[in-house]
Structure formats: structure tokens, C-alpha cells
Amino acid sequence: MQTIRQLPDLRDAVSGFRAAGERVAFVPTMGALHAGHMALVAEAKLAAPRVIVSIFVNPKQFAPGEDLARYPRKEQADSRMLAAAGVDLLWMPPVEVMYPEGHATNIAVTGVSEPLDGAARPGHFDGVATVVAKLFNQVKPDIALFGEKDFQQLAVIRRMVADLDFDIDVRGVPTQRDDDGLALSSRNVYLAPEDRASAVALPRALGVAARAIEKGDDAQAALATARASLEAAGFDVDYVELVDAASLGTPVAGQPRRLLAAARIAGTRLIDNVSVAEPE
Ligand SMILES: Nc1ncnc2c1ncn2[C@@H]1O[C@H](COP(=O)(O)OP(=O)(O)OP(=O)(O)O)[C@@H](O)[C@H]1O
Numbered sequence: 656m657q658t659i660r661q662l663p664d665l666r667d668a669v670s671g672f673r674a675a676g677e678r679v680a681f682v683p684t685m686g687a688l689h690a691g692h693m694a695l696v697a698e699a700k701l702a703a704p705r706v707i708v709s710i711f712v713n714p715k716q717f718a719p720g721e722d723l724a725r726y727p728r729k730e731q732a733d734s735r736m737l738a739a740a741g742v743d744l745l746w747m748p749p750v751e752v753m754y755p756e757g758h759a760t761n762i763a764v765t766g767v768s769e770p771l772d773g774a775a776r777p778g779h780f781d782g783v784a785t786v787v788a789k790l791f792n793q794v795k796p797d798i799a800l801f802g803e804k805d806f807q808q809l810a811v812i813r814r815m816v817a818d819l820d821f822d823i824d825v826r827g828v829p830t831q832r833d834d835d836g837l838a839l840s841s842r843n844v845y846l847a848p849e850d851r852a853s854a855v856a857l858p859r860a861l862g863v864a865a866r867a868i869e870k871g872d873d874a875q876a877a878l879a880t881a882r883a884s885l886e887a888a889g890f891d892v893d894y895v896e897l898v899d900a901a902s903l904g905t906p907v908a909g910q911p912r913r914l915l916a917a918a919r920i921a922g923t924r925l926i927d928n929v930s931v932a933e934p935e
């Protein structure tokens with residue numbers, strides 16, 4: 656696996672793949688890799704002969720006061736995992752390569768980025784859209800893979816790709832979970848053992864609410880029950896909401912729906928989401 660940190664070197668390597676007629680699948684990450692990321696890499700390996708992974712902890716997507724400084728960084732372990740998984744190229748630009756002095760362009764995707772995490776984390780999705788657009792222009796992938804764990808992020812990227820005419824096939828990969836159901840996340844390492852044990856309330860509350868709504872119970876009552884069980888487990892709840900799976904706005908009869916939540920336990924903010932089928 657080549658590890659590249661400068662843009663001209665990346666351009667040379669990508670031109671080499673293209674000259675050989677090889678399609679490229681791309682997995683953008685912020686590192687501290689776990690089995691969730693590796694599921695994206697495995698899908699990428701199936702999708703194209705060349706796989707590029709990026710690791711870049713993007714300062715622009717952290718709102719003021721968030722965990723940018725203490726975000727886990729595990730460069731050597733990450734690099735070993737990616738090499739063992741058969742990744743061709745690891746793109747790891749320093750901050751000054753991504754945002755040289757004078758960088759002044761911001762990409763704001765309206766609508767789908769505004770509710771939920773967009774409301775809770777001001778500027779977050781502008782930072783995500785801006786860095787993902789730059790990564791797409793740098794890597795020039797044919798296919799890009801994102802996790803459904805960050806469901807709103809996936810929707811924002813799909814919107815941006817459609818609106819800006821990126822010729823990239825964006826694919827979502829189902830959320831990978833620990834044995835007890837907690838979604839894998841780099842931020843899980845922040846959890847003390849007792850908080851990690853309580854955190855299972857998040858997937859459980861979403862599962863219970865989704866099943867209740869699917870069998871025709873009142874959605875608002877199911878959401879209130881989910882909120883109460885999260886609070887009983889020690890969470891401060893940012894939101895628990897049922898939305899239209901495409902627009903992330905008000906659910907539309909007959910259209911796919913999604914139940915999303917964000918909540919903090921002992922200061923660590925976790926997100927999760929599940930699909931909700933039509934009432935039986
Ligand atoms: N449990 C998971 N299952 C599937 N995909 C995941 C999972 N966790 C992260 N991903 C995906 O991996 C990509 C990189 O995510 P990122 O590096 O931010 O990891 P993370 O674990 O989501 O970290 P964070 O703690 O910041 O949420 C994203 O597309 C994200 O949706």
C-alpha cells in the first residue's frame with residue numbers, strides 16, 4: 656500500500672490507475688479505524704480493482720467547543736489494517752495541504768443538511784460537504800462508499816453529488832454494530848465501561864420505537880417513550896425523530912421512513928438510526 660501526503664503524488668498515482676483503465680473505489684474517513692470502516696473497505700474491494708482510503712480529521716466540520724483536539728488518532732494501527740485489507744493507496748493530507756493559506760470556498764447544501772445534526776452542530780455539514788467535494792476532486796473516484804451510521808451525512812453527500820454533477824456512484828453501507836447492538840464509532844473509545852454498558856439503550860430505544868410505529872402505534876407516543884428510556888439510561892437527548900428517508904423532512908405516506916437519534920452520555924455524543932417499514 657502506498658501512503659501519500661502530497662497532492663502532486665496523489666495525482667500521479669491516480670493518473671496511473673486511470674491510464675491502466677482501472678476503476679477506483681474511495682472510502683473517506685477520519686481514521687481511528689474499526690470494523691465499520693473495514694466493512695466500507697470490503698465493499699470497495701468488491702466494487703473496483705483499485706481502492707483508495709483517506710484519513711483526514713477535518714477541522715472545518717467540528718463546531719466550536721467540539722472534540723477536534725482529542726479526536727482519536729491512530730495512524731500506525733490504521734495503516735496496518737488498511738494494508739492487510741488490500742487497500743492500494745492511503746491518502747493522508749496534512750491540514751495545510753487540504754486548506755492552504757487563503758482557502759475561502761465553502762459548500763453549503765441547503766434543506767437536507769438543516770434539521771437534526773445540522774441544527775445541533777452548526778457548520779458541521781458545510782465542513783463535511785466542502786471537504787468531501789475537495790476529496791472527490793483530488794481522488795477522482797468512480798465509486799464512493801459511506802456508512803448509513805451517519806445517515807444524514809450520506810443524504811447531504813448524495814444531494815451535493817447530484818447538484819454539482821459529480822460523476823460518482825455514491826453507495827451507502829449498512830451500520831456495523833457491536834454484539835449488544837451499539838453502532839461502532841470511533842467516539843465509542845471515549846466511553847468509560849459503565850457508560851459503554853448504558854449506551855446500549857440507544858439502539859434498543861430505536862428498535863422498540865421502530866417496531867411500535869411499524870405495528871401502527873402513534874409515532875409521537877413511540878418517540879416520547881424512546882426519549883424517556885434514553886433519559887432513564889443517563890442520556891441527554893439532542894433529538895429522536897421520524898423523518899422521510901430521502902428529504903429528512905416530514906414523513907410522506909407510502910415513502911421510506913427513518914428514525915434517527917442523537918444523545919450524549921457522560922459528554923460523549925452518539926448517533927444512530929434505523930429504517931421504519933410501513934405499518935402492517
Ligand atoms: N458502524 C459503522 N457502520 C458502517 N459505517 C460506519 C460505521 N461507523 C462509521 N462508518 C462510516 O465510516 C466513514 C468514516 O467515518 P468516521 O471516520 O467519522 O468514523 P466514525 O466511527 O463515524 O467516527 P465518529 O465517532 O466521528 O462518528 C463514514 O462514511 C461513516 O459513516
Ligand SMILES: CC(C)(CO)[C@@H](O)C(=O)[O-]
Binds near residue numbers: 685713786787
Ligand atoms: C466523510 C468524512 C470523512 C468527511 O470528513 C467524515 O465526515 C466521516 O468520517 O464520516
Ligand code: BAL
Binds near residue numbers: 717808
Ligand atoms: N462520522 C461523522 C464525522 C463527525 O462526526 O464529525
